[in-house]
Every structure is written in structure tokens, then in C-alpha cells.
Amino acid sequence: MSEPIYVVGHQQPDTDTICSAIAYARLKKKQGADVVPARAGPLNPETQFVVDRWDVEVPARLDDAAGEQLILVDHNEYSQTVAGAEKAEIVEIIDHHRLGGIETSEPILFRNEPVGSTATILTQLFDDANETITTQTAGLLLSGILSDTVVLRSPTTTDRDRTVAGRLADIAGVDYEAYGTDLLSQKSKIGEKSPREMVLSDFKEFDFDGQHVGIGQIETVEPSAVLDQQEAVVEAMNEVVTERDNAVFLLLVTDLLEEDSTALVAGPEIELVETGLDTTFTDHESFLPGVMSRKKQVVPLLEDAFGAHSA
Amino acid sequence: MSEPIYVVGHQQPDTDTICSAIAYARLKKKQGADVVPARAGPLNPETQFVVDRWDVEVPARLDDAAGEQLILVDHNEYSQTVAGAEKAEIVEIIDHHRLGGIETSEPILFRNEPVGSTATILTQLFDDANETITTQTAGLLLSGILSDTVVLRSPTTTDRDRTVAGRLADIAGVDYEAYGTDLLSQKSKIGEKSPREMVLSDFKEFDFDGQHVGIGQIETVEPSAVLDQQEAVVEAMNEVVTERDNAVFLLLVTDLLEEDSTALVAGPEIELVETGLDTTFTDHESFLPGVMSRKKQVVPLLEDAFGAHSA
Structure with missing residues (x-):
């Protein structure tokens, strides 16, 4: 041994x-x-x-x-x-x-x-x-x-x-x-990556009451490097949802200078994310003022939303 | 608040x-x-x-x-x-x-x-x-x-x-x-208790792969106070098994002076306990030389036995 x-x-x-x-x-x-x-x-x-x-x-x-x-x-x-x-x-x-x-x-x-x-x-x-x-x-x-x-x-x-x-x-x-x-x-070198590399660069998967929920985060001083190619990014997120059988994939694009996030979403359970975060996605996108922490400001809310749904 | x-x-x-x-x-x-x-x-x-x-x-x-x-x-x-x-x-x-x-x-x-x-x-x-x-x-x-x-x-x-x-x-x-x-x-005042009080005095229940397994322990300088009324004690254990829907209830009667234990067992899954502890129960009883710790010398072995069974 x-x-x-x-x-x-x-x-x-x-x-x-x-x-x-x-x-x-x-x-x-x-x-x-x-x-x-x-x-x-x-x-x-x-x-x-x-x-x-x-x-x-x-x-x-x-x-x-x-x-x-x-x-x-x-x-x-x-x-x-x-x-x-x-x-x-x-x-x-x-x-x-x-x-x-x-x-x-x-x-x-x-x-x-x-x-x-x-x-x-x-x-x-x-x-x-x-x-x-x-x-x-x-x-x-x-x-x-x-x-x-x-x-x-x-x-x-x-x-x-x-x-x-x-x-x-x-x-x-x-x-x-x-x-x-x-x-x-x-961190801001995110713009050099492919959309798939971007969305997987800091990807975590959670098991909320038996459902696989992906929550990624991109922390950057240049959120436009991600958001300007929103369509390609959401397409990459949809691929991940299919491959990993995710109920939903939420990607936080966090602006390190403004200290807030823009969220992108893919997958079937978008409504549960809207309930959990008390927001509405338009064209897969939503602005989350003041949100910087996946762990503290997003995970507990989504866990509650998915738990309440299954209860 | x-x-x-x-x-x-x-x-x-x-x-x-x-x-x-x-x-x-x-x-x-x-x-x-x-x-x-x-x-x-x-x-x-x-x-x-x-x-x-x-x-x-x-x-x-x-x-x-x-x-x-x-x-x-x-x-x-x-x-x-x-x-x-x-x-x-x-x-x-x-x-x-x-x-x-x-x-x-x-x-x-x-x-x-x-x-x-x-x-x-x-x-x-x-x-x-x-x-x-x-x-x-x-x-x-x-x-x-x-x-x-x-x-x-x-x-x-x-x-x-x-x-x-x-x-x-x-x-x-x-x-x-x-x-x-x-x-x-x-601890040795156990002899003053009823059989039911004895078997529940330090009772813990574990969830091993979905099965409820009770493991109790009586630490005493007078194991005979328990073992001399073995029949009544096992009857009390059977009651607990029925009430709590236990797969098995193992009771360690630990002799604090000799530093070993006598185990009593009740419930349907006795064979898994025999496999796990590498022992044989005769008339619901088995001697476990050197066993003093439920946590270290019993729980891991039973967890393995129940896990291997369901796998």
C-alpha cells in the first residue's frame, strides 16, 4: 500500500x-x-x-x-x-x-x-x-x-x-x-475562447431533488465579449444540456466592474429558474442587478425552487 | 426573529x-x-x-x-x-x-x-x-x-x-x-431497567442503502444483568424491529472490564449481520472478542454488508 x-x-x-x-x-x-x-x-x-x-x-x-x-x-x-x-x-x-x-x-x-x-x-x-x-x-x-x-x-x-x-x-x-x-x-481573456469553452470554463452541476442543474459563471471585466455572441453561446449551452441531460443550464456572466450579472439560460425548466430568481428571461437573457456570487445568491434560490416544485 | x-x-x-x-x-x-x-x-x-x-x-x-x-x-x-x-x-x-x-x-x-x-x-x-x-x-x-x-x-x-x-x-x-x-x-445500573428500557438506552438507527438498521449498545461492568434475561431482551428487540420497520436490530452488550462484547440480534436480516461481522448467531447470540466500539468496529462492516447485498 x-x-x-x-x-x-x-x-x-x-x-x-x-x-x-x-x-x-x-x-x-x-x-x-x-x-x-x-x-x-x-x-x-x-x-x-x-x-x-x-x-x-x-x-x-x-x-x-x-x-x-x-x-x-x-x-x-x-x-x-x-x-x-x-x-x-x-x-x-x-x-x-x-x-x-x-x-x-x-x-x-x-x-x-x-x-x-x-x-x-x-x-x-x-x-x-x-x-x-x-x-x-x-x-x-x-x-x-x-x-x-x-x-x-x-x-x-x-x-x-x-x-x-x-x-x-x-x-x-x-x-x-x-x-x-x-x-x-x-479572467477577462474569456473573449479568446470558443463559445463551448466559455460556457464550460467554470461549470458546476448540482443535484436538486434528483434533477441535474448546471450553473456556470463567467467573471469578466468585458461581459460584451460573451454577450455580443449570445446566439452562439446559447447554442453551446443547449449542446451541454443535451449531453448532460440537464433540467436547465444557467450561465451567469458577471461584470466585475459593475458588480452585477447577466444570466443566460437553456434547457426545459426555464420557468423554475424564473420563479427561483424572481426574474423573467427575454430571448434566453435576464439582468440580475447586484448578483456576483453563484454560491450565495443563486444556488440556494434554485434549490428551493426545484425542491418546492417536486414537493 | x-x-x-x-x-x-x-x-x-x-x-x-x-x-x-x-x-x-x-x-x-x-x-x-x-x-x-x-x-x-x-x-x-x-x-x-x-x-x-x-x-x-x-x-x-x-x-x-x-x-x-x-x-x-x-x-x-x-x-x-x-x-x-x-x-x-x-x-x-x-x-x-x-x-x-x-x-x-x-x-x-x-x-x-x-x-x-x-x-x-x-x-x-x-x-x-x-x-x-x-x-x-x-x-x-x-x-x-x-x-x-x-x-x-x-x-x-x-x-x-x-x-x-x-x-x-x-x-x-x-x-x-x-x-x-x-x-x-x-453505566452499570442497567440492571435496574426493564428489557425495553435496556435495549433503547443507547439505540441508533442507520440508513444503509435504504434499509433501516438499528444498532444499540449497553456498556456495563455487569453484562450478566442483561444476558441472564436474554429471552425477555430479545422479545423487546423484536418489538422495536416491528415498530420501527427495522431490517435488523443488533444489540452490543459490551463488557467494560473484559473489553469485549456479546451481540444479540433480532429482525429478518440476521444473515447479513453474520456476513458483515464474520460470526454466527446461536439462539440470537454471538460473542465478539475485542469489540468495544460500535462506530469503528461494527457500523462500517454492516454498512458494507448491506451495501454489497443491494449492489
Whole structure:
């Protein structure tokens, strides 16, 4: 049994997922465990920028987790895990999302906290273990926080995230506002992608009372790069709905400067989304003032709408 | 919205569940939250001894949690929660058991650690918050640890439990071995109960692949007090099986001095229990050498047996 334990984040990995996997593997290794970071999919341009900036090796891709031991970071539901995770042994979970219903046979460490990023919790775990955070690890953790909280502007941001970000910026030797602006500008490279790449770039699937609901998000300083080709984008969304048998696919195009979102929708259950979000879609499109957080401002409302429907 | 948040442990409350509810409510109150401890059922004699010994008010019974805000301690599955919990809002969970599949809409604090008692984790939470642990609170937390770990002898005991118990005993001003012996002698009062009270005194129900499996445990220094009236005990178990539509009801009669268990069984699925535990029941009874922990040495094996059966 000399197989390592893999630390792995969610599908369509983002910066918090990748940086958290790398940082937590480092902490566990310092504590003597045979742990390696892994990823469940390709890096997005922002995350590629981060690993280049901090000169970090990209974690190997884990194609099939069946039979392995896994530490899940930045997610805790099977609909978002790496392939084969249902046949793996989950030995720890560190996350900051809703509880997704995973069951285990044995008691395991599960630390879920309502903060802005998994990186915020990992910083605490380094402190709890009295382990020093290196410049490079601080750079990674800071990137996770700034990416997930839109440079501390998202409504998911807590005072702890702000305090931790300030401290990590000091260790990493960067100005977090300036570094955060660099990160955001990477997110805006969305315009270089094909419509299909766009809609899948940060796609999460939820199981709401037995129905598969896709909720994607594109965070950008140039929403027009997506919305100007609305027809092609909705066509790509319809393809995804068919392939994944989704009840509905909602795509949030979030304007990072104006701090609101335009939603696009595809799939049969559009009316339930309209009920849940208290909005009306015209030509598959709806404006959602003030909405920046999928997790906090969209997922609970849609879960309620789909739950009430089936009750 | 001036309703308090209730901190509540599992049904058929034991000492760790009650003491953890009281201690965590105290910590949350110190931090300014409107939180009160509650219980999901009557106190057992050991827990009554503890609240008398430390002169603590018994938490009020919560008969229906529907519509309330709940903090769950010492459990994290709906089959073990207070009545109405499925219609309550779960706002935090502190536990040390297997992950039981609870889902939430919003991100919440869920701290599950593989240690011997919930009280061990709560001691850490007092430390994390820089809050002083009073003599009385130390007495309660120590009771939770010693009860759940059979005075640090159960295989679930970790080095952390040992360290924390030593520290709490110092604060509480007791010798933990002597105090632990007092606790164990309370557990042995099982002989004063009716067969039905015996088999329900520490009864937990699990959902294994859709089947309801009851697993009870009687920890005693006098197993003969139970086993000498085996026929009446099995009859009481059969009643429970019928009332709760259980696939099987396994009762562990754990000898605290010899550190092993005699199992009694009732219900239709006895063969699956024999497969899972690799044993044979003769006249509803089987000896399980070295078995002291329901959680660690029985639940995972039965879960596997029932899962493999349905697959």
C-alpha cells in the first residue's frame, strides 16, 4: 500500500481549487504523510498565470480516482468530483461550500467553514500546525482568496478573508490590490475562447431533488465579449444540456466592474429558474442587478425552487 | 426573529451529547450569540450523575425542531436527529462520527474530526476562541470524553483525547481515573431497567442503502444483568424491529472490564449481520472478542454488508 493520497479539487478547476490542492499537499507532506496534489481538469488562463507567476509545478491530472484515497478540497459533493471518486476512499474534506451530502463509513476530518475561499481555511491549518508559510505558498494561497472573492469584493468575503489576505500579501511581498488587478485581467481573456469553452470554463452541476442543474459563471471585466455572441453561446449551452441531460443550464456572466450579472439560460425548466430568481428571461437573457456570487445568491434560490416544485 | 438557536445532540442522548450541547451553548453565548442547549430525549443515569455532580441545569427537551435554527453536536445524520430536524435550518455541526449525508443550501460551519469525543473538539474551539474553560465546563467536557472513550480505553481514543482529558481533569480538580470509575459504575445500573428500557438506552438507527438498521449498545461492568434475561431482551428487540420497520436490530452488550462484547440480534436480516461481522448467531447470540466500539468496529462492516447485498 505505497500509493499516495491525492489532494484534488473540483471539476473545471479554478484558482482556489488548484492552489488549495498544492498548498494542502505541502502541509500534509511536512507532517509526514505521503500526499500529492492533483487536478480534475485543465487549468484556466487565470490559474495558469498564477502557477507561472509563482513558478510552481502544475499538479498532475487524475483521470480516474477509483480505488484511490482522496482528500477533497474546495468541494464536497459527488456531482462535482473527479471521475471515479464514488469508488474512491475519501479520507478528508476541506471546503467552504454548502454541505453536499457525501457519506463515509468511518469518521473523517471534514472542515467546512463559511468563508470566502478554501485558501483562507488552509492558512488557518498551517497556523494550527505551527508550520511556516513560505513566500511561494503565500502567493498561492493569496491567489486562491483573491480569485474566489473577486479581490475581496464578493458578498462571500468575510473579515477573516481580509485579515488573512493582508498577511499573505506581506509574506508573498506583493500589493494585493495590484496583484488582484492582474488576476482579474486574466479572467477577462474569456473573449479568446470558443463559445463551448466559455460556457464550460467554470461549470458546476448540482443535484436538486434528483434533477441535474448546471450553473456556470463567467467573471469578466468585458461581459460584451460573451454577450455580443449570445446566439452562439446559447447554442453551446443547449449542446451541454443535451449531453448532460440537464433540467436547465444557467450561465451567469458577471461584470466585475459593475458588480452585477447577466444570466443566460437553456434547457426545459426555464420557468423554475424564473420563479427561483424572481426574474423573467427575454430571448434566453435576464439582468440580475447586484448578483456576483453563484454560491450565495443563486444556488440556494434554485434549490428551493426545484425542491418546492417536486414537493 | 428573536428565536434562539438550539444546540442539540442525538436521540437517546448520552453524556458526550448532553455535555457538548451545554458547553457549546456556553461558548457561543460568550461570543454574543443567542444560543441555548437542548436535548432530544431523557437523560440516562450516567448523564444524570454528571449534571448532579457538576451542579448543572438539565437542558430543556426539544420536542419538535421544525422551523427552528439548529446546531447539531455529536451526530450528523437525519436518522439520529431530534424530531422535526428535516424541517429546521441547520446552521452548524460539530461531530466526530462518519459523514451522514446531510445537505444544506448555504455554506455552514461543519467541523468533524476523527477523535474519541465531541467534547475533545469543543475544548479546541474554546482554545481557538481564546475563551477560558471554567471548572464546571471542564467537568462537563471531561465527562464527555471519559464516557465516550470508556475512560480512554476504547479503540477510538486518540492522543489528543488523552492530552485534553489530562488538562481538563486539572482544571476540574479531579483524578480522571477515579472520576472515570465513578462514571462507569453509573453505566452499570442497567440492571435496574426493564428489557425495553435496556435495549433503547443507547439505540441508533442507520440508513444503509435504504434499509433501516438499528444498532444499540449497553456498556456495563455487569453484562450478566442483561444476558441472564436474554429471552425477555430479545422479545423487546423484536418489538422495536416491528415498530420501527427495522431490517435488523443488533444489540452490543459490551463488557467494560473484559473489553469485549456479546451481540444479540433480532429482525429478518440476521444473515447479513453474520456476513458483515464474520460470526454466527446461536439462539440470537454471538460473542465478539475485542469489540468495544460500535462506530469503528461494527457500523462500517454492516454498512458494507448491506451495501454489497443491494449492489
